[in-house]
Amino acid sequence: MSVVPSPPAPPAPHSGAAMDRALPPTGRLRRFAPWGLGGLGLLSLALWGGQALPSQPVARNAQLAPVRQGEFRDELALRARVEPLRSVQLDAQESGRVEAVFVRDGDWVEAGSPLYRLHSPEQEQLLMQRRAEVAQQLANMAAQRSAQAASLAQSRRELLQLQAAQQQAEAEYRRQATLAAQGFVSSAALDQAQRQLQLAEQLLAQTREDQAQEALTRQQSLDEMARAVSGLQGGLQLLQRAHERLQLRAPLSGRLSGFTPQLGATLQPGERLGRIDDPDAGMQLVAELDEYYLPRLQPGQQALSSLGPLRLTQTLPQVQGGKARVLLRWLQPPAAASLRPGQAVELRLQFSPPSAALLLPDGPGVQSRLYVRQGGQLLRRTVQLGRRAAGQVEVLAGLQAGEQVLISQPPHEAERLALP
Numbered sequence: 001m002s003v004v005p006s007p008p009a010p011p012a013p014h015s016g017a018a019m020d021r022a023l024p025p026t027g028r029l030r031r032f033a034p035w036g037l038g039g040l041g042l043l044s045l046a047l048w049g050g051q052a053l054p055s056q057p058v059a060r061n062a063q064l065a066p067v068r069q070g071e072f073r074d075e076l077a078l079r080a081r082v083e084p085l086r087s088v089q090l091d092a093q094e095s096g097r098v099e100a101v102f103v104r105d106g107d108w109v110e111a112g113s114p115l116y117r118l119h120s121p122e123q124e125q126l127l128m129q130r131r132a133e134v135a136q137q138l139a140n141m142a143a144q145r146s147a148q149a150a151s152l153a154q155s156r157r158e159l160l161q162l163q164a165a166q167q168q169a170e171a172e173y174r175r176q177a178t179l180a181a182q183g184f185v186s187s188a189a190l191d192q193a194q195r196q197l198q199l200a201e202q203l204l205a206q207t208r209e210d211q212a213q214e215a216l217t218r219q220q221s222l223d224e225m226a227r228a229v230s231g232l233q234g235g236l237q238l239l240q241r242a243h244e245r246l247q248l249r250a251p252l253s254g255r256l257s258g259f260t261p262q263l264g265a266t267l268q269p270g271e272r273l274g275r276i277d278d279p280d281a282g283m284q285l286v287a288e289l290d291e292y293y294l295p296r297l298q299p300g301q302q303a304l305s306s307l308g309p310l311r312l313t314q315t316l317p318q319v320q321g322g323k324a325r326v327l328l329r330w331l332q333p334p335a336a337a338s339l340r341p342g343q344a345v346e347l348r349l350q351f352s353p354p355s356a357a358l359l360l361p362d363g364p365g366v367q368s369r370l371y372v373r374q375g376g377q378l379l380r381r382t383v384q385l386g387r388r389a390a391g392q393v394e395v396l397a398g399l400q401a402g403e404q405v406l407i408s409q410p411p412h413e414a415e416r417l418a419l420p
Contacts, residue, residue, distance in 0.1 A: 056377075056414070056416060056417070056418045057411060057412035057414050057416075057417050057418065058411075058417070058418045058419070058420055059371075059378055059406065059410065059411055059412075059417040059418065059419060059420075060411065060420055061408070062378070062406055062408060062417075062419065063363065063365075063406070063407050063408035064373060064404045064405065064406055064407070065360060065361045065363075065404070065405055065407045066401075066402055066403065066404055066405075067358055067359070067360055067395060067399045067400065067401050067402060067403045067405060068358070068359055068401055068402075069356070069357075069358060069359070069401045070356070070357070070358075070359045070392075071354050071355070071356060071357070072354065072355055072356070072357040072359060072387065072389070072392060072394050073348075073350075073354050073389065073390055073392070074350065074351040074352040074353075074354070074355075074387055074389045075348045075349060075350045075351060075389055075390050076289060076293060076348065076349045076351070076389060076390065077346070077347075077348055077390055078287040078288075078289060078303075078346075078347050078348070078349055079287070079344055079345075079346055079347075080285035080286060080287035080305075080328065080344070080345050080346075080347055081285065081286050081287070081342060081343070081344060081345075082283050082284075082285060082339050082340065082341055082342065082343040082344075082345060083283070083284055083285070083286050083341055083342075084254075084277040084278055084279060084281060084282070084283055084284075084341055085278075085281045085282045085283065085284050085329075086252075086254075086277075086278040086281035086282075087254070087257075087275050087276065087277045087278065087341075088251050088252055088254075088275060088276050089272065089274075089275045090115070090248070090259070090272070090273040090274045090275055090276065091269075091270055091271065091272055091273060092248075092267040092268060092269055092270065092271040092273055093245045093248065093269060094118060094120060094123070094242055094245050094246050094267075094269060095118075095120065095266070095267060095268050095269055096118030096119055096120035096123070096246055096266070096267060097118060097119050097120075097264065097265070097266050097267075098116055098117075098118060098119075098261050098262060098263055098264060098265045098266075098267065099117050099118060099119040099263075100116060100117045100263070101115075101116045101261055101262070101263055102114050102115060102116060102117075103115050103116075103256060103259065104256070104259065105256055105257070105258065105259040105260075105274065106255065106256060106257075106259075107255070107256050107259075108253075108254070108255050108256075109250040109253065109254065109255075109256060109276065110250065110253050111250055111251065111252050111253045112249050112250060113249060113250050114247050114248070114249055114250075115248045115249065115250060115256075115259075115261075116247070116248055116261045117246060117247040117248075118246040118247070118248075118267065119246070120243075120246055123239065123242060123243055123246065124243070126239055127236075127239045127240065127243055130232065130235055130236045130239055131236060133232050134229065134232045134233055134236050137225065137228055137229045137232055138229055140225060141222065141225040141226060141229060144218070144221060144222055144225060145222060147218075148215075148218045148219075148222065151214065151215075151218065152215065155207075155211040155214070155215075158207060158211075159204075159207060159208065159211065162200070162203050162204040162207050163204060165200045165203070165204075166197070166200035166201055166203075166204045168200075169193070169196045169197040169199070169200035169201075170197050170200070172193050172196065172197070173190075173193040173194055173196070173197040175193075176189055176190045176192075176193035177190060177193075248273075250276060251276070252276060252278060253276075253278065254276040254277050254278040254279070255276065255277050255279065256274060256275075256276060257274055257275050257276070257277050257341055257342075258274040258275060259273065259274035260272075260273055260274055261273055277341050282329075282333055283330075283333065283339045283341075284313070284327055284328065284329050285305075285310065285327070285328040285329070285345055285347065286325060286326075286327060286328075287325070287326050287328065287347070287349075288323045288324070288325055289323065289324060289326065289349075290322060290323065290324075291319050291322050291323065291324050293324075294315070294319075294324055296351050297312065297315050297324075297326065298312070299312055299313060299314065299315075300312060301349060301350060301351065302350045303328055303347045303348060303349045303350060304347060304348050304350070305345050305346065305347040305348075306345070306346065307330065307334045307338065307339075307345060308330050308331065308332055308334055309330070309331050309332075310328040310329060310330050310331065310347065311328065311329060311331060312326055312327075312328055312349070313327050313328060313329050314326065314327040315327075326349075328347070328349075348390070351389065357386070357394045357395065358394070358395035358396075358399060358400075358401060359392050359393065359394065359395065360385075360392070360393045360395055360399075360405055360407065361391060361392065361393070361407055362388055362391050362392060362393050362407075363407030363408055364407075364408065364409040365405075365406045365407045365408050365409055365410055366385070366393050366405070366407050367385075368382060368383060368384070368385060369381070369382050369383075370383060370405055370406060371405065371406040371410060371417060372399070372403055372404065372405055372406075373403070373404035373405070373406070373419070376418065376419050377416055377417060377418050377419060378406055378416065378417040378418075378419065379415070379416055380414075380415045380416070381398060381399075382398060383395065383396075383397065383398030383399050384396040384397040384398055
């Protein structure tokens with residue numbers, strides 16, 4: 001067996017890797033390389049600084065107002081309502097169904113004139129029942145008095161008979177005593193006459209006592225019945241007055257306002273039906289204001305309106321929903337024809353006389369620490385503010401005339417705000 005030699009390996013291909021080598025930098029790259037590295041460093045530093053420093057808040061939709069020199073009017077604008085000085089509220093006094101209405105809203109009524117009439121079957125039934133009770137008690141009392149009179153007559157007859165018997169027994173005793181003294185009758189006959197006299201006297205005394213006691217008892221019974229009848233009559237009078245109140249009458253002369261009863265409607269006691277206004281007594285104004293102003297209210301304070309000057313007469317003590325009510329009267333009452341109850345009147349209540357001051361419009365941003373414009377930004381500043389009235393704020397210190405102040409709500413509590 002012969003051995004066949006393996007063919008020779010092919011020669012390896014030629015590669016240029018062994019020939020690669022680093023070339024020295026040219027002169028231009030060597031000259032600008034440090035500047036490029038420095039620029040990249042500055043750019044990185046700027047980007048890092050912008051991310052690290054917080055952004056300044058921007059006051060968008062900012063409302064600015066200038067500080068100005070002017071006249072501060074310490075007054076409060078109010079909207080008041082005209083009301084008569086003398087008026088009476090009409091309330092239903094009894095329950096029932098409206099049977100008749102005699103007047104209409106806005107009519108002039110005289111004192112005592114009927115306004116409406118109610119129908120109440122319950123009251124009519126009670127009235128009839130109480131009348132029957134009173135009549136029955138009166139009949140009973142009359143019968144009792146009749147019986148008492150008959151008893152007194154019978155007692156007087158019995159008393160007369162007993163008195164006659166006593167007188168007869170006394171006469172018989174005297175006669176027997178005279179005869180016994182002369183020896184014509186025995187002592188036994190005299191004793192018998194004496195016993196008859198004592199019996200007659202005892203019967204007369206006992207009858208008188210019994211009749212007095214009977215008369216006292218009958219009189220007490222009559223007195224009790226009289227008191228019962230008096231009570232029933234008092235209740236009957238109350239029911240009669242209640243029945244009369246089913247027809248409501250005007251308590252005073254005036255004009256009806258807000259009169260609401262309708263024919264066939266059912267009313268309950270205390271239900272508000274309207275009122276009667278007396279325009280001849282004059283008019284006043286009723287205004288509501290915030291309870292914040294209560295410490296500054298004093299009787300006699302002046303107020304101005306288009307219908308003439310007024311003065312504060314009374315502050316009502318009730319506070320409802322944070323609102324207090326005040327009453328004002330005109331110094332010179334205007335013509336009655338120009339006023340109507342319920343009419344609205346604009347007025348300005350003065351707390352103190354006008355005075356010169358630095359002024360700012362009132363707003364949520366006007367506080368003791370506010371923002372003042374300087375260039376394109378707003379800087380926070382502490383100021384001293386005084387009174388607030390009629391949409392104006394009195395500036396006492398910290399601001400000068402002409403400076404711009406942020407009066408709207410600040411968007412942020414930062415010390416600086418940027419303007420857009």
